[in-house]
Amino acid sequence: MAADETAGLVVIGGSHAGHQVAIAARGAGFEGPITVLSDERELPYQRPPLSKAYLMGKQPREALLFRPAGFYEDQGIDMRLGVAATTIDRAGHTVTCDNGTVLPYRKLVIATGTRVRxxxxxxxxxxxxxxxxxxxxxxxxxxxxxxxxxxxxxxxxxxxxxxxxxxxxxxxxxxxxxxxxxxxxxxxxxxxxxxxxxxxxxxxxxxxxxxxxxxxxxxxxxxxxxxxxxxxxxxxxxxxxxxGVLPNQEIAAEAGIDCANGIIVDQFTQTNDPDILAVGDCAQFEGRFYDGPLRLESVQNATDQARTAGATVAGEKKPYDAAPWFWSDQFDLKLQMTGITAGYDKEIIRGDVAAGEFSVFYFKGDKWLGTDTVNQPSNHIASRRLLDAGYALTQAEAGDEGLALKELVKAARKAG
Missing domain, CATH: 3.50.50.60 (FAD/NAD(P)-binding domain)
Known part of the structure; x- marks a missing residue:
């Protein structure tokens, strides 16, 4: 705990995860000061549209912003744009910035994301x-x-x-x-x-x-x-x-925080220092959807980890345990993915591949790992819900075109 009574929450990174941590912490009842340091000069914005709608001129710049400036002011969140953190002093509970500012912290969240390879x-x-x-x-x-x-x-x-x-x-x-x-x-x-x-x-x-x-x-x-x-x-x-991209973990590693392919965190997004957390693309964790350490680059991961971190900062332990999901829009195709399917040894296909409307269920042995869908959003949503519920989908169920996945979701909810 910092000696400075003004110390509160400092978030390094104005990313999707970074700004969401600040909002989540405030929403969970954290009453101290909250400061977000962002090395970009823009308010936090959505990244997925950049390579699609924004590049094509179909989405205006202002529509990319998650929130207007007034929102952060109303929430008592101090957004410091164009300011980068340079060092963390764990013993002194302070963060030094590139403009010379030294900020005390009670809790520190690192949401530095990734950089291009x-x-x-x-x-x-x-x-x-x-x-x-x-x-x-x-x-x-x-x-x-x-x-x-x-x-x-x-x-x-x-x-x-x-x-x-x-x-x-x-x-x-x-x-x-x-x-x-x-x-x-x-x-x-x-x-x-x-x-x-x-x-x-x-x-x-x-x-x-x-x-x-x-x-x-x-x-x-x-x-x-x-x-x-x-x-x-x-x-x-x-x-x-x-x-590809590389995790921005250097500031954590230099401060003695455990890192590998990302900043290592537990189910509550805490590092080996309980007063320092990490979320989003820069964080490595373990969970029930993959055997071994994992670092995810997705909106879902950024959002859900940030909510967990916000709760942790506010003194409430809510473990991060959500099924991973992703999407990609290319031409007229909507590709939606759920689960971590690396290492699969069998694909079960539903739908018509030639027509561009199909789902692929991935299995390793008898274990269902996840599903990719192309222009079949209902199967994607059902797969997410089944994974979250811990439902052990069988190969026979996956391949049964007459069996609606939403019926399995209903059964899984009743069983839960």
């Missing part, structure tokens, strides 16, 4: 090479689009494919280069990967799988092409890099 090939520093992470990243891309005809996206994960779909819809020539032999390999199974690959090709995207990037070519300091591993050059007026 940089491309390290020759030419990566050329103008016209962009990443998709922040609002300013997208603004920089949009500022160049008038002169752009050809785009190469490096990375066939969710962010890269969402950007590729948006830019193709906007009339650009788009190629996607992916080192793995299938799309979204870390997140979905083979059937879904194959379907999305076919759909992107049908939309006119030049898709290169099992292909590496050797370098970027340029003229007068600006990118002009992407040199592939075999020597072929893809023309590019603009390059988008989406090859």
């Amino acid at each position: 940089p491309l390290t090939v020759p030419g990566a520093e050329l103008g016209g090479v962009h990443y998709i992470r922040t609002l300013s990243d997208i603004d920089a891309i949009m500022a160049e689009l008038d002169r752009v005809k050809s785009v190469v996206v490096i990375g066939g994960g969710f962010i890269g494919l969402e950007g590729a779909a948006a830019l193709k819809t906007m009339g650009r020539d788009v190629a996607v280069v992916e080192l793995a032999d299938r799309l979204m390999a870390r997140g979905v199974g083979k059937t879904v990967s194959g379907y999305f690959a076919d759909h992107h090709r049908e939309q006119g995207i030049d898709l290169r799988l099992s292909t590496g990037v050797e370098s970027l070519a340029g003229e007068n300091g600006h990118v002009t092409g992407v040199v592939l591993g075999g020597g072929e050059v893809l023309a590019a007026d603009l390059v988008i890099v989406g090859i």
Whole structure:
């Protein structure tokens, strides 16, 4: 406990998780001062629309904000924009900021999120090479689009494919280069990967799988092409890099907080220091939906962990135990995922893959791990509810087209 009587809650990071912790703590009855430090100069905003609606000009800037400035003022939440935390003094219970300010804390929550994994090939520093992470990243891309005809996206994960779909819809020539032999390999199974690959090709995207990037070519300091591993050059007026992210855990590690692939927390989002918590993309935890440590990059995780952290800060222990879920919108396809399906050995398919309306249930042995749905939102919602209830879905039930999943949800609720 800090000696300073003015010490309250300090949140490092104005992310989805960061601002939600502040709101949740206040809602759970925390009465002390709350300060949120954000190294961005924007009020907390939604990131999922950046690579889709915002990039395409379909969502105005102000609509991205979670809350207006007045909301935080009314809640007594001090939003300090453009201010980054630099060091944590655990013994003194203080945080030092890059502007020289030293803030005392009673409880500290680290919600620093992730940063993009940089491309390290020759030419990566050329103008016209962009990443998709922040609002300013997208603004920089949009500022160049008038002169752009050809785009190469490096990375066939969710962010890269969402950007590729948006830019193709906007009339650009788009190629996607992916080192793995299938799309979204870390997140979905083979059937879904194959379907999305076919759909992107049908939309006119030049898709290169099992292909590496050797370098970027340029003229007068600006990118002009992407040199592939075999020597072929893809023309590019603009390059988008989406090859993953890294957790921002350095400030925690330097303070002696346990870290691995993220800041290690328990079911109440507490670190090895009970007065310091971590939430969101930067936090690593263990739970009932996956054997071993896990770090999730999702809106669901950010929201639910933040609520748990807010309760913990307010003195109420509510363990984080929600079924993970994710989504990705690409062209006219809504991909929704629930559960952690890595390591599956069997897929059970419902629906019509060719028609673009289907669900894939993943099993490891007899254990149901989770479900991916394409344009079948009702199956996604039912799968989430069944996972949350701990329902042991069988392969026979998954494959029975005549058995509505919502009926299983009703049964699971009665049993619970």
